[in-house]
Amino acid sequence: SPTADRPEWIWRNGTLSRWEQAQIHVNAVGHASTAAIFEGIKAYRADDGRLLLFRLDEHLRRLFDSARICRLDLPYSLADLRTGVFDLLRGNGYDQDAYVRPWAFPAGLIREQMVPAGSVCEVVIDSWPFRSRPDVTRGCRAGVSSWQRVSDAAMPPRVKAFSNYHNGRLAMMEARENGHDWPILLNERHKVSEGPGACVALVRHGTVTTPSLTSGVLESITRDTVLRLLDESGEPVVEREVDRSELYLADELFFLGTAWEILPITSIDGLPVGQGRPGPVTRRLADAYARLVRGRSDRHTDWLTEVPR
Ligand code: PMP
Known part of the structure; x- marks a missing residue:
């Protein structure tokens, strides 16, 4: 069966290609990656054996949004990419959870740092076995980074561009040096933005608050999923600018994202969050999310796309 390092197939420019044969010239690695964009999607194995993609179309739409801002022309429609994801997952025959990574980058040999707008793109969809196992019982330690989140005025974090992860990586290495698991970055206004690979939310006096989309x-x-689940059950939820000091007064803190799912934060800059254990709201959300994505809930079955057999 396929391993993370060696799935059998990768989707490339409209067809499945053997993993080992999907090569490019080494020249294409450097400058082309300046403009590369991507997505990260989870496929969950349901109890009855179906493979369920969580909010597939929303992820693919975000890839097109990223392409638009970066002025890349993706030579495929959303329907083409959806079919590509199905073909790839069927081809690789996963009998477990998988991570699906579509990405796009300017094709061919590139000699210019400033990759021109409208460059012809290669589109690739990769996938590998990936079981999310957020440590819901233990949680993780977070630290506020001294690195500032890239800003919309410089490198929009709204774009899922590989180059943004240079910023996240610097913050992550600093966090590890300081004995934390993950950083939380502040934006150019010194307000809370997000982690390097997930958004962040806090719970205080029973209200879930998360930085606004302009933070x-x-x-x-995942942020949208959690906000909608809370809203639909009439629970208080707020999107606004969040101060750093609010992190220290939160009863609960958690990361949220496709790969990290709902990951409790149990310490922030060395201070325990609440009782220093994952709190009840976070645990309830993590549980609701886990049931939802595996098709064990009757809420929002419209968010699940079954990979056709
Ligand atoms: N922020 C960043 C920087 C991320 O990389 C991710 C993961 N895609 C997220 C937030 C969470 O986004 P999503 O819930 O769509 O996975």
Whole structure:
């Protein structure tokens, strides 16, 4: 069966290609990656064996949004990419959860740092076995980074561009040096933005608050999922600018994203969050999310796309 390092197939420019044969010239790695964009989608194995993609079309739409801002022309429609994802997952025959990564980058040999607008793109869809196992019982330690989140005026975090992860990586290495698991970055107004690979939310006096979409964050699909679940059950939820000091007064803090799912934060800059254990709201949300994505809930079945057999 396929391993993370060696799935059998990769989707490339409209067809499945053997993993080993999907090569490019080494020249294409450098400058082309300046303009590369991508997506990260989860496929969950349901109890009855179906493979369920979570909010597939929303992820693919965000890829097109990223392409638009970066002025890349993707030579495929959303329907083409959806079919590509199905073909790839069927081809790789996963009998477990998988991560799906569509990405696009300017094709061919590139000699210019400033990759021109409208460059012809290669589109690739990769996938590998990936079981999200957020440590809901233990949680993680977070630290506020001294690195500032890239800003919309410089490198929009709303774009899911590989180059944005240079910013996240610097913050992550600093966090690890300081004994934390993950950083939380502040934006150019010194307000809370997000983690390097997930959004962040806090719970205080029973209200869930998360930085607004103009705080320097990716338009996260997990964030939207959680906000909608809370809103639909009539629970208080707020999107606004969040101060750093609010992190220290939160009863609960958690990351949220496709790969990290709902990951409790149990310490922030060395201070325990609440009782220093994952709190009840976070645990309830993590549980609701886990049931939803595996098709164990009757809420929002419209968010699940079954990979046709
Ligand atoms: N912010 C960043 C920087 C991310 O990389 C991710 C993961 N895609 C998220 C937030 C969460 O987004 P989503 O819920 O759509 O996965």
